[in-house]
Amino acid sequence: MASTDRSSPMSWQRTGLSRSIDQGFVWLTGAFAIGVGVVLLAIALRVGSDAMPAIQKFGLGFLVTSRWSVNDEVFGALTQIYGTIVTSLIALLIAVPIGIGVALFLSEDYLPPRIQQPIVFLIELLAAIPSVVYGLWGIFVLIPILRPIGIWLNANFGWFPPFSVAPAGPGIYAAGIILSIMILPIIAAISRDALVAVPSELRQAAYGLGATRWETIFQVILPAAFSGIVGGIMLALGRAMGETMAVTMVIGNTDTIRSASILSQGSTVASLLANQFAEASGLQVASLMYAALILFGLTLVVNVLAELIVRRFSLKL
Amino acid sequence: MTSNLQSARKTETIFRTENLNIYYGSFLAVRDVSIEIPKNQITAFIGPSGCGKSTVLRCFNRLNDLIKSFHIDGKIFYHSADLYAEDIDPVEVRRQIGMVFQKPNPFPKTIYDNIAFGPRLLGFKGDMDELVERSLKQAALWDDVKDKLKALGTDLSGGQQQRLCIARAVAVQPDVILMDEPCSALDPISTLKVEDLLQELKENYTIVIVTHNMQQASRSADRTAFFNVVANEKGQRTGYIEEYDRTEVIFQAPTKKTTQDYVSGRFG
Numbered sequence: 115m116a117s118t119d120r121s122s123p124m125s126w127q128r129t130g131l132s133r134s135i136d137q138g139f140v141w142l143t144g145a146f147a148i149g150v151g152v153v154l155l156a157i158a159l160r161v162g163s164d165a166m167p168a169i170q171k172f173g174l175g176f177l178v179t180s181r182w183s184v185n186d187e188v189f190g191a192l193t194q195i196y197g198t199i200v201t202s203l204i205a206l207l208i209a210v211p212i213g214i215g216v217a218l219f220l221s222e223d224y225l226p227p228r229i230q231q232p233i234v235f236l237i238e239l240l241a242a243i244p245s246v247v248y249g250l251w252g253i254f255v256l257i258p259i260l261r262p263i264g265i266w267l268n269a270n271f272g273w274f275p276p277f278s279v280a281p282a283g284p285g286i287y288a289a290g291i292i293l294s295i296m297i298l299p300i301i302a303a304i305s306r307d308a309l310v311a312v313p314s315e316l317r318q319a320a321y322g323l324g325a326t327r328w329e330t331i332f333q334v335i336l337p338a339a340f341s342g343i344v345g346g347i348m349l350a351l352g353r354a355m356g357e358t359m360a361v362t363m364v365i366g367n368t369d370t371i372r373s374a375s376i377l378s379q380g381s382t383v384a385s386l387l388a389n390q391f392a393e394a395s396g397l398q399v400a401s402l403m404y405a406a407l408i409l410f411g412l413t414l415v416v417n418v419l420a421e422l423i424v425r426r427f428s429l430k431l
Numbered sequence: 432m433t434s435n436l437q438s439a440r441k442t443e444t445i446f447r448t449e450n451l452n453i454y455y456g457s458f459l460a461v462r463d464v465s466i467e468i469p470k471n472q473i474t475a476f477i478g479p480s481g482c483g484k485s486t487v488l489r490c491f492n493r494l495n496d497l498i499k500s501f502h503i504d505g506k507i508f509y510h511s512a513d514l515y516a517e518d519i520d521p522v523e524v525r526r527q528i529g530m531v532f533q534k535p536n537p538f539p540k541t542i543y544d545n546i547a548f549g550p551r552l553l554g555f556k557g558d559m560d561e562l563v564e565r566s567l568k569q570a571a572l573w574d575d576v577k578d579k580l581k582a583l584g585t586d587l588s589g590g591q592q593q594r595l596c597i598a599r600a601v602a603v604q605p606d607v608i609l610m611d612e613p614c615s616a617l618d619p620i621s622t623l624k625v626e627d628l629l630q631e632l633k634e635n636y637t638i639v640i641v642t643h644n645m646q647q648a649s650r651s652a653d654r655t656a657f658f659n660v661v662a663n664e665k666g667q668r669t670g671y672i673e674e675y676d677r678t679e680v681i682f683q684a685p686t687k688k689t690t691q692d693y694v695s696g697r698f699g
Binding site: 223313315316318319320321322323324325326329333334337338 | 492494497499522523524525526527529530532534536537538539540548549552553596599600603
């Protein structure tokens with residue numbers, strides 16, 4: 115640090131150097147913060163400008179056309195948008211209740227800390243598995259297990275649109291389930307942090323009024339942690355919508371919507387990009403950029419919605 | 432709800448402890464407490480830090496049960512019921528014995544919902560609006576908040592929050608209200624408001640209050656227990672009751688010299 119006059123303990127004064135280091139630190143952190151925004155903006159602008167030819171040619175029709183024909187140069191991303199949303203929703207449907215349940219179990223004192231800590235660590239480790247490993251596991255383990263179940267569902271509940279097609283193996287359902295496992299640790303870990311952060315005074319207040327543990331959890335602890343939990347769910351949803359490798363390996367990669375059935379094959383925006391960018395040229399590249407822009411937009415919408423939900427409910431608590 | 436707690440004979444002595452020892456694991460935190468706490472009076476627990484005042488208080492509503500290593504021997508009677516008997520449900524105990532904590536801890540809900548929380552747990556079927564108003568009036572908070580019952584309880588000032596917590600405790604019409612240093616986080620004016628409130632509340636409730644503030648004990652309490660603490664050779668500090676009597680006796684003519692020294696500010 116800056117040199118100081120040590121002749122008397124009370125004569126310490128900030129030197130010019132110390133002041134300029136402080137000021138420099140403020141500028142440095144400011145530059146980092148602004149830098150993140152600039153990078154985001156630059157990516158959006160570049161993707162947007164590269165997508166321009168496709169935007170001009172197809173307009174908003176791109177969003178509602180489910181045809182992707184390289185030969186005819188006709189492109190529409192409805193199949194992929196639909197696949198992205200449906201796989202993500204399946205993933206949330208499975209992972210949210212389980213994730214919050216796990217978080218509750220691991221935030222209360224059901225287990226002695228000696229057992230609890232390793233379990234928390236193992237769940238966080240789920241997030242560290244590379245997605246290509248999930249994909250491989252999906253192909254060789256998950257799909258062989260799921261397929262007979264899918265066939266049974268189709269045979270017995272075929273009248274119900276989501277089960278109206280017999281599964282060929284890979285498909286939207288497999289992608290959704292793989293995604294649910296991949297986002298589970300995000301939801302569980304963030305929800306647990308939010309639950310642990312609820313002040314113990316609130317817990318004692320509820321117990322002091324004669325609430326049972328159940329009532330305390332559902333009427334005080336969960337509402338108090340609500341905004342943190344929603345934040346975790348939205349982060350997980352963003353991950354699910356953008357996940358590429360594992361989904362590409364198990365979804366089947368069709369370029370039209372075959373049926374409303376989750377047992378049929380499909381495609382997501384991310385898997386489309388991963389499959390086609392290498393051989394693409396001309397208008398196809400622009401169309402892929404357009405699709406990328408849409409994915410960008412979808413995650414933006416999710417984040418804005420999350421922010422609105424968090425604000426609305428944290429006031430209503 | 433026809434347990435032993437409900438059917439217990441009502442007595443003029445609310446709590447009676449017999450040779451109560453309180454442990455955390457093998458550590459003896461408080462030893463040999465034998466006191467009686469009379470109905471519709473304010474009983475204060477005073478004493479230096481770490482002497483076990485709050486620990487004893489939290490035995491009365493079984494809040495210490497939340498700490499896994501906690502256990503007692505000896506007896507605590509609530510009216511004629513043995514509070515720590517096998518067939519007593521701690522949840523039921525806490526519904527009859529309210530508590531106000533050191534740090535104001537309103538729920539992050541509206542003022543109205545804070546008050547209604549306890550009655551709803553109990554399945555209250557009557558006029559909730561009326562109950563909320565009555566509870567807030569009893570806690571001398573109604574005039575401050577009557578126009579903003581839908582505002583968040585956590586947005587009130589510290590003193591108002593603590594009165595909200597008192598109103599919340601009162602709303603379930605408990606038999607006893609335990610207060611664990613309720614004014615230690617409050618400014619002097621809010622403290623005086625809470626003290627005035629204590630005098631009104633004792634018409635209907637029995638109050639046990641832990642306080643670090645000796646003036647507060649001498650102003651408010653009918654009876655005062657002076658806790659002291661000794662350390663054993665391993666440095667473990669065990670609390671005990673040095674003297675328990677009417678407040679005037681404790682403050683003006685205590686029988687023990689340590690009590691005299693403490694209340695005159697010579698230690699602690």
